[in-house]
Amino acid sequence: MxxxxxxxxxxxxxxxxxxxxxxxxxxxxxxxxxxxxEAFNNLKEAVSLYLEExxxxxxxxxxxx
Numbered sequence: 929m930x931x932x933x934x935x936x937x938x939x940x941x942x943x944x945x946x947x948x949x950x951x952x953x954x955x956x957x958x959x960x961x962x963x964x965x966e967a968f969n970n971l972k973e974a975v976s977l978y979l980e981e982x983x984x985x986x987x988x989x990x991x992x993x
Contacts, residue, residue, distance in 0.1 A: 936954050937952060938950055938951070950971035957975050958971070
């Protein structure tokens, strides 16, 4: 899990089918959209949800220990 304040990279490219794919290589999350902006916004949401889940999971583990 990235530390607070870590800058994550967004790679965005257009697929042959016309969709844009966005990818964060540091954590292996990807999304897509009809244009670059939508692909980026969808990636931001996916990364946010992922980090929220990882944080909650980590907190549950701490309570079990």
